[in-house]
Amino acid sequence: MTAITTFYLSRVLGLKVYATDGKYLGKLNDLLIETGADGQFVGEPYRPRVMSARLIKNGEITCLDFKQFSVSKIKNRYSITCKDPRIVSDEESFDFLLLKANILDKQIVDLNGRKLVRVNDVRLVSVNDGTFAVAVDVGTEGLLRRIGIGRPLKFFFSLFNISIPSKFILWDDVEAVDYSNFNIKLGTTFKKLNTLHPSDLADIIEDLGTHSRAHVFSNLDEERAADVLEEMEPKSQVDIIENMPIDKAADVLEKMPANEAADILDMLEDERAELLLREMEAETSEDVRELLEYEDREVGSIMNTDFLAFAETDTVEKVLEVIRSEKPEVEVLYNIFIVNETGKLNASLSLRDLVISEPTVKLSAIMNKKHILVHDEDRLDSLAEIVSKYNLLSVPVVGKDNELLGMVVIDDIIEDLMGRRRTK
Amino acid sequence: MLALKSSRKNIFRNIAIFFAILGPGIITGSVDNDAGGITTYSVAGALYGYKLIWTLIPSFLVLIIIQEMNARMGIVTGKGLADLIRENAGVKITFVIFIGLLLADIGNTTTEFAGVAGSMEVFNVSKYISVPIAGFMVWVLVVKGTYKIAERIFLIFSVSLLMYVVSALMGKPHWSEIGTSIAHPHMEYNSAYLAMVLGIIGTTIAPWMQFYMQSSVIEKGLKMKDFKYTLIDIIIGCIATVVVAFFIIVACASTLHVNGVTINEAKDAAFALKPLAGNLASIVFSFGLFIASIFSATILPLATAFYVCEAFGFEAGIDKKWDEAPEFYFLYTAILVVSCIIIMIPKAPLIQITLWSQVLNGMLLPVVLVCMIMLVNNKKIMGVHVNKPIYNVIGWITIAILVALSTLMIVMPIFN
Numbered sequence A: 001m002t003a004i005t006t007f008y009l010s011r012v013l014g015l016k017v018y019a020t021d022g023k024y025l026g027k028l029n030d031l032l033i034e035t036g037a038d039g040q041f042v043g044e045p046y047r048p049r050v051m052s053a054r055l056i057k058n059g060e061i062t063c064l065d066f067k068q069f070s071v072s073k074i075k076n077r078y079s080i081t082c083k084d085p086r087i088v089s090d091e092e093s094f095d096f097l098l099l100k101a102n103i104l105d106k107q108i109v110d111l112n113g114r115k116l117v118r119v120n121d122v123r124l125v126s127v128n129d130g131t132f133a134v135a136v137d138v139g140t141e142g143l144l145r146r147i148g149i150g151r152p153l154k155f156f157f158s159l160f161n162i163s164i165p166s167k168f169i170l171w172d173d174v175e176a177v178d179y180s181n182f183n184i185k186l187g188t189t190f191k192k193l194n195t196l197h198p199s200d201l202a203d204i205i206e207d208l209g210t211h212s213r214a215h216v217f218s219n220l221d222e223e224r225a226a227d228v229l230e231e232m233e234p235k236s237q238v239d240i241i242e243n244m245p246i247d248k249a250a251d252v253l254e255k256m257p258a259n260e261a262a263d264i265l266d267m268l269e270d271e272r273a274e275l276l277l278r279e280m281e282a283e284t285s286e287d288v289r290e291l292l293e294y295e296d297r298e299v300g301s302i303m304n305t306d307f308l309a310f311a312e313t314d315t316v317e318k319v320l321e322v323i324r325s326e327k328p329e330v331e332v333l334y335n336i337f338i339v340n341e342t343g344k345l346n347a348s349l350s351l352r353d354l355v356i357s358e359p360t361v362k363l364s365a366i367m368n369k370k371h372i373l374v375h376d377e378d379r380l381d382s383l384a385e386i387v388s389k390y391n392l393l394s395v396p397v398v399g400k401d402n403e404l405l406g407m408v409v410i411d412d413i414i415e416d417l418m419g420r421r422r423t424k
Numbered sequence B: 001m002l003a004l005k006s007s008r009k010n011i012f013r014n015i016a017i018f019f020a021i022l023g024p025g026i027i028t029g030s031v032d033n034d035a036g037g038i039t040t041y042s043v044a045g046a047l048y049g050y051k052l053i054w055t056l057i058p059s060f061l062v063l064i065i066i067q068e069m070n071a072r073m074g075i076v077t078g079k080g081l082a083d084l085i086r087e088n089a090g091v092k093i094t095f096v097i098f099i100g101l102l103l104a105d106i107g108n109t110t111t112e113f114a115g116v117a118g119s120m121e122v123f124n125v126s127k128y129i130s131v132p133i134a135g136f137m138v139w140v141l142v143v144k145g146t147y148k149i150a151e152r153i154f155l156i157f158s159v160s161l162l163m164y165v166v167s168a169l170m171g172k173p174h175w176s177e178i179g180t181s182i183a184h185p186h187m188e189y190n191s192a193y194l195a196m197v198l199g200i201i202g203t204t205i206a207p208w209m210q211f212y213m214q215s216s217v218i219e220k221g222l223k224m225k226d227f228k229y230t231l232i233d234i235i236i237g238c239i240a241t242v243v244v245a246f247f248i249i250v251a252c253a254s255t256l257h258v259n260g261v262t263i264n265e266a267k268d269a270a271f272a273l274k275p276l277a278g279n280l281a282s283i284v285f286s287f288g289l290f291i292a293s294i295f296s297a298t299i300l301p302l303a304t305a306f307y308v309c310e311a312f313g314f315e316a317g318i319d320k321k322w323d324e325a326p327e328f329y330f331l332y333t334a335i336l337v338v339s340c341i342i343i344m345i346p347k348a349p350l351i352q353i354t355l356w357s358q359v360l361n362g363m364l365l366p367v368v369l370v371c372m373i374m375l376v377n378n379k380k381i382m383g384v385h386v387n388k389p390i391y392n393v394i395g396w397i398t399i400a401i402l403v404a405l406s407t408l409m410i411v412m413p414i415f416n
Helices: A099-103 A140-147 A150-158 A191-195 A198-207 A210-218 A222-230 A234-243 A246-255 A258-267 A270-279 A282-292 A316-326 A351-355 A381-389 A410-423 B002-021 B024-032 B035-048 B053-077 B081-121 B127-143 B147-170 B175-183 B191-204 B207-219 B224-257 B266-312 B326-344 B350-376 B379-385 B389-415
Strands: A005-008 A016-019 A024-033 A050-057 A060-065 A069-074 A077-082 A107-110 A115-118 A121-127 A130-137 A168-170 A174-176 A335-339 A345-350 A394-398 A404-409
Touching (some): A005 A069, A198 A210, A222 A246, A234 A246, A234 A258, A316 A351, A335 A404, A345 A351, B035 B191, B035 B224, B053 B175, B053 B191, B053 B224, B053 B379, B127 B266, B191 B350
Antiparallel strands (some): A016 A024
16 A cells, blocks of 8 residues: 555554454554665655654553554544564664654754744655655644534634644754753764854753753864853853863864953862863963952953954965964954064054055065054943944054053954943 | 862852852742732631641642752753643643633733722722723833833732731730641531632742743753752742741731631721731731732743743734734733733632632643652653652642642532
8 A cells, every 4th residue: 555644643652552363552652763774864855754653551661663554544543553562672773763752842043934833743654665764743733622612613713714834844954952861872873953153052952851952062172062052041051061071072172262251260269260271281271370460440351362463574375374274263353463673563554454465465564563452451331432433343452562462353342342241 | 260260169169150040939928929919828727717828838848848849840941831741741731721811810910900900999999091091001121122120020029918917926925826726627517618629729839830940941051960058949949938928827816717707808807917017007908919910020921921822922012013923922911911901800809719710820820830749750851850759749749638638629519
């Protein structure tokens, strides 16, 4: 029978499953799907296959291979039969996701909406080849269906020509993250989450429960983890860093701009901060320690110690080579600084001026000697005006002898402005 | 250099930690003494004298245990109670519970506006004026987002409820009688008395407060390692609630009960403050009642809309705009509007409505408690922080007693 049966998870859970010879196998407790941890995300619509079924019979749980199962709909009722019950071992099903335990009624990441939504139901399709999970139902109609008043209400509203909103999201566009059990199955990488902007991912992680938060975060690679951590609220930052193993936390902090890392370390207990600083690379931890010395209202406290500095005899081509090999973050590129042999700031140069010049031109020809600068112990209040007046994206920060220490980026100045307004 | 700073920091740090963590228990404790509370305790004192004071003691103990469970659940899971119920009890049960919660909370909000109406009647302001204006003010305050500041102001004013303590003491209570009535709990098996007991429990341990407490704990970002501070905060909050309740009952017993005055309207309850305030008793009382009512009227409907939306997966929160969270704003506005309308019905029996909404709380409580106990014993959710056996024992005994009281109360009239 080449039949296509589409069904909702909620309608098949609890159904009695029989073998083709009539033997009662148990009630359907859950369905396990493959997680596609090995690069399934290749631009093709991905529908995870149902690999096994969990049945309960007389209080005992068995896991059977779903290949021998078939789902059919006869006269508006679903029936599940099994040709040849084969028990699936725990190792085989190690990587599988349980639909009822891990997805149904849990929160899931809506990748397009960039937020968490709650799963009301799961839509599956059964074809000759097997059974697959197609989409999640996050709409009101699904909610009503689960409560059991879906059909009558639908009928009632149809009399007024009002339709109850339904919302489905295809499996491609969601990522399951809520592993609120303590039996967390490791090894699931959240590849699809990488398509989200760090800011959105930070918001989502903050909304998750404690375990899922730690789990998702620990699965990000260090660069990404640093980006996401930067965007989080201070309380969440502390929470995450405190719950990570010291070496991993140090790695993540190293990848962040030194002033951001300093801010987080400032909020931790001194002993833990000290441990982390010792674990970090010497160069980075020195930078961070220096930044920690600054008072809260001083420019130095929001200064970024990553910057590009060259001699005035360097050529445009040399600068571009360095940029290509270092691959700095975008803020570092706003302005390029020219220093003398002792590190004293002489001039600055915008990315625009760099890019429009010929490769052989020396920096001395295009640099701007009348540059604006601030000192590391100046008050923060002056910065916003300077940035606005001179239309700057970043301002260089110098020490007592005018040696270049770092720069303040417009993003951090705005954050500071907003932060101050909040406390007023 | 960091080592030097830390020794100086330690002393201040402990105090700072305490004050930073302070909050959920104390705020919840203060909100507990809302219009419903003041009315219920006043009526209890006026009708039965000291006879119902003993109910405060088990209420106090159970309140602490329940709040501790909520705080523990919130800290360990980082999820609200509504989330946990939805994730573990399935949609059908969630639906039934939250419809019940919604109804009870419409009742509670109605009570707050009854308090507003009653307190303003003392100044001869008709309820048709005071209630819509108050309702509108509250709505604007919350929707425009400045309610956090208002919360703090109200919190300070709620200290004014301590005037009951002074008034009670000035009314020369009979301490030996109070002691006897606590030592020998008086129990009557008629509907009215049982309803009163349920009402006192329901107003002291209101179901919506469990959700509120758990969310506050999460919002504050508290940790298990600082749990002893949280516990202190909870105990202080519960003590505040019960102390005020005790003195309201005593004050009313010494003044109203002794003189056989029953409370039909809010201004009758003001009589309890005569020893302290003399002829100003009414004004002083109205002020206290008004503040308590408005305080809760801002928090309660907001909390309810939030949890109901959370359970059903709708976006919620005043930080979201109208079109981002339409169900939330609609629900919030609806709760306010329905409550105001009920109060404005001509000749609406404000006191009766108030008392029965607290009884409804008492009846809904065992349902929420059962869910909570199931959740807090679930190893998958709580890990090592599951309940100690004694908590479970107390929890189940409480549920059994509440269910028994509710059943008796409903069934009694049929037998009479």
